[in-house]
Amino acid sequence: xxxxxxxxxxxxxxxxxxxxxxxxxxxxGPFLEEDIAMANSALDYVGRARLLYTYxxxxxxxxxxxxxxxxxxxxxxxxxxxxxxxxxxxxxxxTILRQFLFDxxxxxxxxxxxxxxxxxxxxxxxxxxxxxxxxxxxxxxxxWVQRLGLGTIESNLRMKRALEELxxxxxxxxxYDETDRSMVSIGACPEKExxxxxxxxxxxxVLFDVSxxxxxxxxxxxxxxxxxxxxHMGKLLAEMQVLQRRYPSLSW
Amino acid sequence: MVKNMEKIGQFERKIAExxxxxxxxxxxxxxxxxLIRQISQHAHSEVVGQLPEGNWITRAPTLRRKATLLAKVxxxxxxGLYLYSAAETLNTSREEMxxxxxxxxxxxxSIFNYPTPTWADxxxxxxxxxxAAIVNQISxxxxxxxxxxxxxxxxxxxxxxxxxxxxxxxxTLAKGSEEQREMAQDALNRWxxxxxxxxxxxxxxxxxxxxxxxxxxxxxxxxxxxxxxxDQTVEQAxxxxxxxxDEKLKWNEERGHYDFGEIDWGEFERVLxxxxxxxxxxxxxxxxxxxxxxxxxEALSVYTAKEKRGDFKIMEREAVNE
Amino acid sequence: MSLEQKISRIVSQIVDPEIPYLTIKExxxxxxxxxxxxxxxxxxxxxxxxxxxxxxxxxxIISKLKDEGFCKVDVLRQFKPSWTTDWITKDxxxxxxxxxxxxxxxxxxxxxxxxxxxxxxxxxxxxxESLNEVSGxxxxxxxxxxACCETFEHFKCL
Numbered sequence: 001x002x003x004x005x006x007x008x009x010x011x012x013x014x015x016x017x018x019x020x021x022x023x024x025x026x027x028x029g030p031f032l033e034e035d036i037a038m039a040n041s042a043l044d045y046v047g048r049a050r051l052l053y054t055y056x057x058x059x060x061x062x063x064x065x066x067x068x069x070x071x072x073x074x075x076x077x078x079x080x081x082x083x084x085x086x087x088x089x090x091x092x093x094x095t096i097l098r099q100f101l102f103d104x105x106x107x108x109x110x111x112x113x114x115x116x117x118x119x120x121x122x123x124x125x126x127x128x129x130x131x132x133x134x135x136x137x138x139x140x141x142x143x144w145v146q147r148l149g150l151g152t153i154e155s156n157l158r159m160k161r162a163l164e165e166l167x168x169x170x171x172x173x174x175x176y177d178e179t180d181r182s183m184v185s186i187g188a189c190p191e192k193e194x195x196x197x198x199x200x201x202x203x204x205x206v207l208f209d210v211s212x213x214x215x216x217x218x219x220x221x222x223x224x225x226x227x228x229x230x231x232h233m234g235k236l237l238a239e240m241q242v243l244q245r246r247y248p249s250l251s252w
Numbered sequence: 253m254v255k256n257m258e259k260i261g262q263f264e265r266k267i268a269e270x271x272x273x274x275x276x277x278x279x280x281x282x283x284x285x286x287l288i289r290q291i292s293q294h295a296h297s298e299v300v301g302q303l304p305e306g307n308w309i310t311r312a313p314t315l316r317r318k319a320t321l322l323a324k325v326x327x328x329x330x331x332g333l334y335l336y337s338a339a340e341t342l343n344t345s346r347e348e349m350x351x352x353x354x355x356x357x358x359x360x361x362s363i364f365n366y367p368t369p370t371w372a373d374x375x376x377x378x379x380x381x382x383x384a385a386i387v388n389q390i391s392x393x394x395x396x397x398x399x400x401x402x403x404x405x406x407x408x409x410x411x412x413x414x415x416x417x418x419x420x421x422x423x424t425l426a427k428g429s430e431e432q433r434e435m436a437q438d439a440l441n442r443w444x445x446x447x448x449x450x451x452x453x454x455x456x457x458x459x460x461x462x463x464x465x466x467x468x469x470x471x472x473x474x475x476x477x478x479x480x481x482x483d484q485t486v487e488q489a490x491x492x493x494x495x496x497x498d499e500k501l502k503w504n505e506e507r508g509h510y511d512f513g514e515i516d517w518g519e520f521e522r523v524l525x526x527x528x529x530x531x532x533x534x535x536x537x538x539x540x541x542x543x544x545x546x547x548x549x550e551a552l553s554v555y556t557a558k559e560k561r562g563d564f565k566i567m568e569r570e571a572v573n574e
Numbered sequence: 575m576s577l578e579q580k581i582s583r584i585v586s587q588i589v590d591p592e593i594p595y596l597t598i599k600e601x602x603x604x605x606x607x608x609x610x611x612x613x614x615x616x617x618x619x620x621x622x623x624x625x626x627x628x629x630x631x632x633x634x635i636i637s638k639l640k641d642e643g644f645c646k647v648d649v650l651r652q653f654k655p656s657w658t659t660d661w662i663t664k665d666x667x668x669x670x671x672x673x674x675x676x677x678x679x680x681x682x683x684x685x686x687x688x689x690x691x692x693x694x695x696x697x698x699x700x701x702x703e704s705l706n707e708v709s710g711x712x713x714x715x716x717x718x719x720x721a722c723c724e725t726f727e728h729f730k731c732l
Contacts, residue, residue: 016315023309023318026325027302028537030545032333033706035302039326040712042309043319047624050315067315092548125654129623132656132732140707150558151551158547243313243371250429252313252371252421275723316629323626323711330710337705337718337725399724402674402696406727410710413591413627 003182005059006080007189008123009070010179010225011109012052013081016071017233018102019045020240021089030092041099041137051126072244076234077227084169084221086233093148093158098166100141104202105173107134108195116188142206149210156211163207164215171220173199179225267468272398275341283467287397288342289358290469292349295335296360298328299353300534304368305377313371317421321374324414331407338399354539356526363450365528372425372432372439378418380440380447380485382411387481388451396468419488426492433493440489441497448512449520451478482510577614578607584642585616588634592627592711595673602661603631605652614639615648619657621732622712659732670729671695675714678731692728694719702726 022042029035053067084102089095113127148155174196176184183189190198204214223229243252259278266273273279302325309325312318336346352358363381368374389411392404425436452458452474464470482501489496500513522528558564575583585607586599598604598618608615616635620628632649639647659678662670667677676692683690691700699721709716714727 020310023322026306026309026322027299028541028544030541030548032299032329032336033708034545034548035299036326036329036333036706036708036710039322039329040708043322043326043624044622044712045624046315046319046322047622050319051623053315071315072313092545122651122653125652125656126623129653129656133623136712147555148548148551150564151555152547154547155551239310242311247429247431250432251424252317252428316626319624320626320629323624327710330708330716333706333709333716334725337716341723341725403725406674409594410592412594413630416591417626 001178002059002061003179004188005056006179007183008052008056008059010080011113012049012056012070013079014085014102014106015045015052016049017079017081017236018085018099019043019049020236021085021087022095022099024089025095034092037140038095041140044133044137048130055123055126068244072241076229076237079229079233079237080225080227082169082172082221083224083230083233084166084172086230086236087166087169088232090162090165091158093155094162094165096141096144096148097159097162099137100145100206101166101170101203103134103138103141104199105170105195107131107138108190108198110134112190113188116186145206146210149207149212159210159212163212164217167215168217168219169221172222172224175220175222175225177225267396270394270396270468272401273396274398282463283469284342286464286467286469287400288339288344288349290464291335291339291342291400292344292352293359293361295332295339295349296353296358297364298332298335300360300364300538301328301381303534303537304364304366304530305374307368308371308374311371312374320417324378324417327410327414331403331410334403334406338403341399350542354535354542356535359524361450362520362523362528363446365523365530365534366443366446367530370435370439372422372435373443375418375421375425375436376439376443378414378416379422379488380418380443381450382415382418383485384447384450384481386411386415387477387484391470391472391477394468394471400469419492422494423492426494437494440494444497445515445519446523448478448482448515449523451475451481453517453520479509482512486510578609581607581614581616581639581644584638585635588631588638590627591630591634592625595669596666598631600663600666600669602657602659602663602666608650613646613648614644615650617650617652619652619655619661621657624712657732659729662729674726676717676726676728678729681731684731692717692726694722694724695726696724697722 019042022038022045025035025038026042027035029038049071050067053070056070057065057067084098087098110127110130114124114131116124116127118124145159148159150156174192176192180189180192184191207214260280263273263277263279263283266277273283305321306325309318309321312321336349339349340346349358353360368377386408389404389408393401393408395401395404422436422440425432427433452461455461455473455475458474461470461474465473486496486501498513500511502511504511523531526532585604586597588598588604590596590598590601590603593601601621603618603621605617605619608617616639618628618631618635628651635649636647658681660681662677670677672695674695676695679690692702693700694702697719699719701720702717703720705716705718705725707715709727713732714729716725717728718725
């Protein structure tokens with residue numbers, strides 16, 4: 001089992017699937033500046049996925065694969081993204097909060113990956129750059145969490161509803177399996193309880209400051225890492241992969 | 253009265269001597285309103301233009317194409333922002349301009365009222381529509397209003413890359429499978445004539461052209477620009493093996509230009525008057541986004557006011573004291 | 575002239591397709607040429623990971639070198655050390671100003687809080703209002719000069 005390959009593909013899948021969701025906002029944002037911001041976020045995630053998939057192809061024992069193979073020619077059960085990424089966008093509160101919760105997770109995970117000691121390997125450097133660029137996104141989504149949390153009664157209520165819906169999906173961040181544990185053992189992934197502690201500290205402080213209580217529901221999502229998805233994933237892939245499925249083996 | 257004559261004299265001298273008119277300069281009211289109309293229309297076009305292309309982002313056939321299309325749509329939105337900002341220096345506001353777009357009283361480029369049913373349409377828009385926009389915008393780089401001229405220089409540089417990307421999509425399809433070639437040819441057939449209409453009516457029938465030319469807002473006539481576009485594009489189509497859908501298209505040695513068939517001005521009028529295939533859906537999409545986003549804008553406005561008042565500093569101090 | 579110098583000269587003149595008045599040398603994207611026998615590797619540092627210009631730049635490098643007879647060429651994307659706006663050359667910054675874009679402050683100035691107000695490329699005034707954090711591309715933000723009303727872009731420090 002090539003755990004590094006599996007781990008990299010998971011990170012790529014997270015980025016691609018969330019990028020796909022964010023790109024649905026193009027031209028439909030609440031005002032022009034946000035159209036730009038959403039397009040930019042979507043582009044960053046897709047760009048990240050491309051590089052991770054390209055790296056994965058270089059270490060895949062099956063030769064001849066590339067970024068488009070992983071994106072367009074795998075079936076649902078082969079995608080191992082976290083379920084939170086595939087959820088439909090909902091309203092702006094849902095979209096912003098999802099990005100905020102996920103970006104904090106990303107920064108911690110990629111920071112660990114950037115410290116992974118693998119000389120003359122591209123992955124740690126790529127991870128470091130992802131951390132750097134993620135800081136822009138995090139600053140933006142944090143600001144929006146503050147604006148919507150402390151803006152009006154309506155915006156606060158929408159944030160509350162969004163948090164209730166999203167919280168159970170964040171539990172999946174800490175649902176480690178053999179691949180994660182293998183990556184922890186080589187110093188490329190944060191240890192599970194440290195990740196939970198750091199993430200919770202960062203996120204809960206902001207939520208508290210904007211008067212959002214942590215939900216009480218004990219429901220937890222799981223299965224994403226094993227290719228088990230919500231009912232939304234099939235439709236997302238049907239749309240994303242349509243041309244390559246309809247016209248296989250062509251150049252575009 | 254005398255002072256006004258002096259101001260008019262100064263303004264006209266600047267125009268004659270190709271000096272730029274800047275936002276703080278005196279300008280006739282009609283010059284100002286013409287510019288507001290033209291610049292805001294241009295901005296609206298960039299913004300509405302996100303929709304036909306945005307239609308294919310989620311279905312782009314490769315990750316590279318998906319990323320390129322996302323970047324293009326972001327770029328266009330950025331151009332819109334820049335142009336709205338330039339228009340605002342003429343004493344109008346974003347709210348006014350946006351309201352005019354949403355209530356249908358302001359126009360945007362009619363070309364975006366056509367649908368994008370296939371992937372090849374994305375290529376056609378980049379190649380033809382951006383190509384036509386560039387021809388128009390190069391001419392506008394010499395427009396008399398400084399901020400608009402400088403915006404055009406900037407936008408032209410960036411749109412050249414978009415045009416190249418669109419052309420590459422068409423080129424790839426044209427040398428692909430039979431289905432891909434047909435897809436590309438079909439898109440060219442549907443976008444060619446509407447693109448030619450982008451340059452507006454024949455000069456003799458153009459309502460605003462005369463005054464715009466006098467004030468050097470407009471630098472070349474509709475027909476001149478249209479001819480330039482046709483001449484450059486026919487050769488590009490030949491190069492990739494696609495056929496322009498015009499039986500009357502023929503090189504005229506004497507004129508040094510291509511002769512071409514007559515545009516269906518009835519279709520142009522119909523789309524301009526709101527009866528094109530996507531007029532309703534484009535406007536409704538922006539209206540819906542605006543309505544759905546009202547609570548977001550309100551939250552932002554209320555939060556910003558609270559921040560200015562220092563409400564959050566009080567909260568921080570109270571938290572520390574606790 | 576050594577082979578590496580010859581190749582460097584060719585590659586240095588390639589422009590960034592999104593910012594066509596700047597070369598990849600001026601932007602600090604082009605880093606170095608590595609040679610191993612007949613095999614040549616051109617090392618570039620992508621500005622932003624998702625920048626679509628990077629693919630076009632890679633293709634242009636390979637194409638231009640092929641035209642000059644160098645067929646065994648690879649392009650390597652370097653992430654470490656990561657591209658920084660500090661690598662934009664002095665000429666590059668000057669060109670930005672000439673083309674109406676305010677160049678970035680250095681990372682040191684940014685870290686020390688010595689960030690200057692963006693200077694209006696049209697009138698030179700230091701008083702502007704921020705219009706948006708992200709302009710049409712992620713690398714630039716949008717400002718308006720309060721003195722002359724000019725809208726201009728500011729290249730962000732990274």
